[in-house]
Amino acid sequence: MSNKLKINTTDNYFSLMGLPISFDVDKAVLTHNYHEIQKSIHPDKFANATALERRLSVQQAAQINDALETLKNPTKCSIYLLSLYGIELSDNDTSVDPLFLMEQMELRENLAEVASKEEPLTELDAILGDVNSRIKQGKNTLNTLFQKLLSDSEKQESDESLLNEAKSEVLKMQFLNRLQEECLNKEEDLTEQL
Amino acid sequence: MALLQISEPGQTSAPHQHKLAVGIDLGTTNSLVASLKSGFAETIADENGQHLLPSVVQFQVNNDNGYQTEVGYIAQQNASNDPMNTITSVKRYMGRGLEDIKKHSIYDFVTEEDSVVPRIRTIAGNVSAVEVSAEILKSLKLRSEEALGGDLTGAVITVPAYFDDAQRQATKDAAKLAGLNVLRLINEPTAAAVAYGLDTGSEGIHVIYDLGGGTFDISILKLTQGIFEVLSTAGDSALGGDDLDHVITDWIIEKAQINEPEPNLLRQILDVARQAKEALSDNETYTLSLNLGNEQSWSSDLSQQEFEKLIKPLIRKTLTPCRRALRDAGIESEDIQDVVMVGGSTRVPLVRQMVGEFFSTEPLVDLDPDKVVAIGAARQADVLVGNKSDEEMLLLDVTPLSLGLETMGGLAEKVIHRNTTIPVARAQEFTTFKDGQTAMAIHVVQGERELISDCRSLARFELRGIPPMVAGAARIRVTFQIDADGLLSVSAREETSGVESSIQVKPSYGLSDGEIESMLKDSFSYAQDDIDARKLREEQVEASRVVEALNAALEEDGEKLLSSEEQAEIRQTIDELVEIAQQNDQRTIKLKIEAVDKVTAEFAQRRMDASINIALAGQRVDDIN
Numbered sequence: 122m123s124n125k126l127k128i129n130t131t132d133n134y135f136s137l138m139g140l141p142i143s144f145d146v147d148k149a150v151l152t153h154n155y156h157e158i159q160k161s162i163h164p165d166k167f168a169n170a171t172a173l174e175r176r177l178s179v180q181q182a183a184q185i186n187d188a189l190e191t192l193k194n195p196t197k198c199s200i201y202l203l204s205l206y207g208i209e210l211s212d213n214d215t216s217v218d219p220l221f222l223m224e225q226m227e228l229r230e231n232l233a234e235v236a237s238k239e240e241p242l243t244e245l246d247a248i249l250g251d252v253n254s255r256i257k258q259g260k261n262t263l264n265t266l267f268q269k270l271l272s273d274s275e276k277q278e279s280d281e282s283l284l285n286e287a288k289s290e291v292l293k294m295q296f297l298n299r300l301q302e303e304c305l306n307k308e309e310d311l312t313e314q315l
Numbered sequence: 316m317a318l319l320q321i322s323e324p325g326q327t328s329a330p331h332q333h334k335l336a337v338g339i340d341l342g343t344t345n346s347l348v349a350s351l352k353s354g355f356a357e358t359i360a361d362e363n364g365q366h367l368l369p370s371v372v373q374f375q376v377n378n379d380n381g382y383q384t385e386v387g388y389i390a391q392q393n394a395s396n397d398p399m400n401t402i403t404s405v406k407r408y409m410g411r412g413l414e415d416i417k418k419h420s421i422y423d424f425v426t427e428e429d430s431v432v433p434r435i436r437t438i439a440g441n442v443s444a445v446e447v448s449a450e451i452l453k454s455l456k457l458r459s460e461e462a463l464g465g466d467l468t469g470a471v472i473t474v475p476a477y478f479d480d481a482q483r484q485a486t487k488d489a490a491k492l493a494g495l496n497v498l499r500l501i502n503e504p505t506a507a508a509v510a511y512g513l514d515t516g517s518e519g520i521h522v523i524y525d526l527g528g529g530t531f532d533i534s535i536l537k538l539t540q541g542i543f544e545v546l547s548t549a550g551d552s553a554l555g556g557d558d559l560d561h562v563i564t565d566w567i568i569e570k571a572q573i574n575e576p577e578p579n580l581l582r583q584i585l586d587v588a589r590q591a592k593e594a595l596s597d598n599e600t601y602t603l604s605l606n607l608g609n610e611q612s613w614s615s616d617l618s619q620q621e622f623e624k625l626i627k628p629l630i631r632k633t634l635t636p637c638r639r640a641l642r643d644a645g646i647e648s649e650d651i652q653d654v655v656m657v658g659g660s661t662r663v664p665l666v667r668q669m670v671g672e673f674f675s676t677e678p679l680v681d682l683d684p685d686k687v688v689a690i691g692a693a694r695q696a697d698v699l700v701g702n703k704s705d706e707e708m709l710l711l712d713v714t715p716l717s718l719g720l721e722t723m724g725g726l727a728e729k730v731i732h733r734n735t736t737i738p739v740a741r742a743q744e745f746t747t748f749k750d751g752q753t754a755m756a757i758h759v760v761q762g763e764r765e766l767i768s769d770c771r772s773l774a775r776f777e778l779r780g781i782p783p784m785v786a787g788a789a790r791i792r793v794t795f796q797i798d799a800d801g802l803l804s805v806s807a808r809e810e811t812s813g814v815e816s817s818i819q820v821k822p823s824y825g826l827s828d829g830e831i832e833s834m835l836k837d838s839f840s841y842a843q844d845d846i847d848a849r850k851l852r853e854e855q856v857e858a859s860r861v862v863e864a865l866n867a868a869l870e871e872d873g874e875k876l877l878s879s880e881e882q883a884e885i886r887q888t889i890d891e892l893v894e895i896a897q898q899n900d901q902r903t904i905k906l907k908i909e910a911v912d913k914v915t916a917e918f919a920q921r922r923m924d925a926s927i928n929i930a931l932a933g934q935r936v937d938d939i940n
Contacts, residue, residue, distance in 0.1 A: 139931040154931055156542050160709055161930040162923060164738060164799040168469075168498050168699035171861045173912040174919055179798050181923050183740040190735070305642060313635055 133205055134188040144202060144267035146192050155189045195260045196294045199287065202267060206284055210291065217292050225296055228252065232303060241311050249304045252297055259294045263287060334468040336498065336700035337459045338506070338692025341448065341472055341486065343406040343529030343555060344659065346370050347686060348455040349693035350463060356693040358686050359462045367685060372450045373401040374439035382439035386454040395586060398578040399423065400437045404557055407529045408444035410481030410824050421578045432826050445489045445826055446834060452493035469498035471696040473688050475530035476502035477550030477715045479761045480773050480803045481824040487800070488831055498699040500800040504534035505545060505712055506691030507657040511682060512538045519652035524670050524678065526633065527658035529555040533637050535644040541707035546644035547734045548715050549636035554629065556660035562625045563588035567603060571613045595622045596662050623665045630669050637673055643734045654678040659685055711736055714797050721758035725767045730795055733763065740796040751783040757793065772823040776805055782812045851901040858896035858904050861911060865889050868922060876921045888914045
């Protein structure tokens with residue numbers, strides 16, 4: 122039998138933003154609550170206050186901004202959810218499956234050669250399209266995994282193997298996000314040269 | 316029957332007292348100041364009815380061998396006769412090092428020992444860009460105090476959205492020298508959006524294309540129910556109308572076959588170039604003429620077509636940031652409601668045409684591109700000072716550039732990415748490299764590139780007082796915070812021992828605190844006694860602010876959030892502060908305020924938490940949509 126892990130359900134970004142814990146947060150509610158909170162604690166509301174209150178307001182507003190960014194972004198939200206289970210991702214984690222790494226290397230090589238191609242922007246579009254669809258796929262997988270994990274968490278415990286699966290999926294997402302960023306940078310360079 | 320007057324919660328001073336606050340657009344070419352008059356923001360004119368103040372400062376010797384300055388139109392007229400002592404476009408030098416500013420500058424720059432800040436050699440001595448800007452701000456301060464009939468409580472000063480930390484800090488330093496209380500630095504395009512958005516009330520996504528005299532910004536904002544949320548910003552803090560003048564200048568120099576023009580002639584050519592640019596916005600051709608001295612002259616026609624050919628590469632340069640801003644905002648051209656043109660340089664027809672083509676929409680040009688920024692800033696100043704005319708308005712802005720740290724091999728590791736909403740705080744952990752290491756150097760840079768050498772150096776920090784441990788055992792947590800002005804601060808703590816490491820900041824391009832202090836002392840308007848008196852007064856004001864705020868907070872939340880012992884403790888510390896504030900000792904008052912802060916920090920935090928709960932209460936999930 123596999124280990125069960127507990128999730129920390131109070132005092133987190135979800136409770137701070139008045140939302141239930143989930144991977145697929147309701148963006149409209151998130152934005153609305155974010156605006157309401159900022160209206161009450163943003164430093165602009167404390168421009169006339171004491172230095173102490175001004176300082177606290179900057180810290181609080183920074184935390185709310187971080188909460189918004191974390192919950193809005195699928196990769197960041199996954200990492201955050203895992204941290205609530207007590208799982209921290211480290212930079213030198215290499216537990217990504219070798220097949221995925223091979224594919225990544227291939228995509229990277231293609232990206233590096235784009236500039237020398239006849240239609241660099243078209244080539245780049247194809248790679249970017251591929252990366253984007255992989256990101257979408259990863260998002261769906263994570264959504265399913267976290268739905269399972271969180272429905273388990275009503276029993277206050279979750280399956281460690283599901284968590285490990287989620288972890289390796291997040292690592293893949295990090296690779297893909299970086300690759301997407303590089304594609305967009307390349308696009309910027311190429312259009313600038315035109 | 317007399318009605319009881321009940322002031323609003325949190326509103327501690329007399330509620331109906333209207334405080335004087337202004338918005339200042341400190342521009343490369345022209346500056347403006349605006350304020351709110353019966354709910355309507357307008358720019359303030361000088362005694363001759365002129366709203367624009369040319370951002371030109373002339374340093375002169377006066378009769379009793381002291382120095383004086385001339386700011387504005389008169390200085391501008393004197394520029395070609397006294398080019399070396401008359402400083403124009405000083406904004407381009409703010410927060411910049413010597414290597415950045417030499418190009419196209421006629422001034423004689425020097426660096427003094429113990430300072431990284433370049434100074435311009437003038438008849439009145441060496442002056443930094445910060446001091447020159449302070450003269451412009453002083454002039455605007457005087458103008459507004461005369462027009463509004465009283466001392467200013469504070470000012471909002473606008474800066475280009477793409478200004479980096481050093482440029483923002485320099486602007487704030489200039490305000491300090493001018494004796495202005497800065498309520499907030501806000502980004503120029505955001506200020507323009509406020510003026511425009513409140514004017515039209517149109518919700519949705521707006522693009523502000525702001526091409527000023529020396530800077531270019533593009534900001535994409537979303538406006539919902541009084542909240543101005545910047546989605547992304549991009550730009551070039553060294554591209555503007557001046558550069559259009561420079562390409563015409565180069566053209567003239569080539570056509571007239573002038574070799575290495577003297578400062579006076581160069582000044583004249585720059586003026587002629589500017590006139591040509593302005594004229595060619597409305598006319599097909601313009602005749603340029605120069606007086607070369609010795610009764611020689613030169614003249615030539617420049618057609619609009621030829622002019623456009625000259626400037627086209629520069630306008631095209633603005634489209635790269637436009638593309639990047641769209642990408643960072645995660646939107647397509649179709650999502651955009653409108654494109655608003657701001658800044659004097661958007662009067663050039665080719666600019667309007669190319670921007671229109673890029674966004675596939677006719678850009679809006681119905682706002683006065685010169686005044687709109689100051690007007691938006693005045694509205695924000697009014698809100699910040701507590702006059703509450705636009706209670707629901709809130710600006711959520713972003714940091715324009717990524718903040719990174721130097722890592723092994725001269726690479727930059729990003730800690731805060733560009734277009735992150737401010738304020739923002741990010742912590743990073745470091746460890747020691749050698750056994751017993753007690754200090755550590757950290758290099759902070761701003762920019763998007765991977766190599767440190769391609770980014771802009773902001774500061775070097777030295778962490779000291781790390782307890783000696785084996786290599787890799789120390790855990791130093793460094794927190795980078797960007798506040799609502801877009802300014803960076805850094806704090807550090809060794810986690811295993813809890814030791815607060817001290818930080819020594821060496822700004823790469825800024826004035827040190829000591830330099831500002833001595834400038835304040837040297838400044839024409841302050842004697843040492845004045846400075847001490849001013850410091851004492853400021854500390855007393857802060858003390859009374861603390862007392863008022865705490866009394867109001869106790870009144871409102873004391874029973875709810877504090878035990879009776881806690882309330883008694885806070886009341887006692889307030890009483891002590893009141894007594895100390897009456898004595899004329901700035902240092903003691905300061906220390907007492909710090910002590911009060913310690914006693915009341917927990918209460919302030921509880922109040923902050925409670926206000927978040929109130930903000931979310933009644934907004935239950937099913938109420939929305």
